[in-house]
Amino acid sequence: MDWTQRILVTRTLAMPADTNPRGDIFGGWIVSLMDISVAAMSSRFARGLTATRAIRQVLFDRPIFVGDEISVYVKLENVGHTSMTFEVDVTVQRSGLEEELPAVRGTFIMVALDKNRRPRRVNCCELPHHQGETKGRC
Numbered sequence: 210m211d212w213t214q215r216i217l218v219t220r221t222l223a224m225p226a227d228t229n230p231r232g233d234i235f236g237g238w239i240v241s242l243m244d245i246s247v248a249a250m251s252s253r254f255a256r257g258l259t260a261t262r263a264i265r266q267v268l269f270d271r272p273i274f275v276g277d278e279i280s281v282y283v284k285l286e287n288v289g290h291t292s293m294t295f296e297v298d299v300t301v302q303r304s305g306l307e308e309e310l311p312a313v314r315g316t317f318i319m320v321a322l323d324k325n326r327r328p329r330r331v332n333c334c335e336l337p338h339h340q341g342e343t344k345g346r347c
């Protein structure tokens with residue numbers, strides 16, 4: 210896997226069950242999709258259990274409607290001692306439109322955990338050399 214690239218992790222359809230009482234798509238559901246997508250990628254990168262430590266500045270740039278196709282893209286931005294920083298962006302594709310429109314973005318800080326659920330060092334040295342664009346300690 211090329212960790213320097215933005216990777217499509219989740220693609221799904223916004224359904225009526227995902228709406229708030231006004232009938233718009235619920236922002237908390239979108240953040241949950243983002244968190245699940247990042248968790249899948251962080252545990253793969255860290256080769257083990259990870260936890261969400263912080264979510265920074267989630268921006269909702271465009272409303273999402275029932276029937277929109279939602280794509281969640283994840284990019285590894287930085288690797289620390291025990292933490293990994295991921296940029297996440299969500300796009301929507303409206304029925305009848307070809308173009309994917311940017312809708313939501315945010316930054317997620319994940320921490321690698323040991324078997325006692327304490328932070329453990331991420332072995333970023335396993336990254337191939339060509340992935341040196343990843344900032345931090347690699």
Ligand SMILES: CC(C)(COP(=O)(O)OP(=O)(O)OC[C@H]1O[C@@H](n2cnc3c(N)ncnc32)[C@H](O)[C@@H]1OP(=O)(O)O)[C@@H](O)C(=O)NCCC(=O)NCCS
Pocket residue numbers: 260261262263288289290291292293318320322326327328
């Ligand atoms: C994740 C957890 C084990 C971390 O343990 P901790 O002893 O508090 O360790 P810290 O958070 O101080 O440090 C761990 C890393 O997170 C980083 N970190 C902590 N808070 C941060 C923040 N607000 N922004 C960016 N990085 C942060 C630290 O810099 C450190 O990174 P580094 O090792 O790469 O330098 C613990 O806080 C925990 O269990 N939290 C609950 C996690 C959870 O349940 N998440 C699901 C959401 S409900």
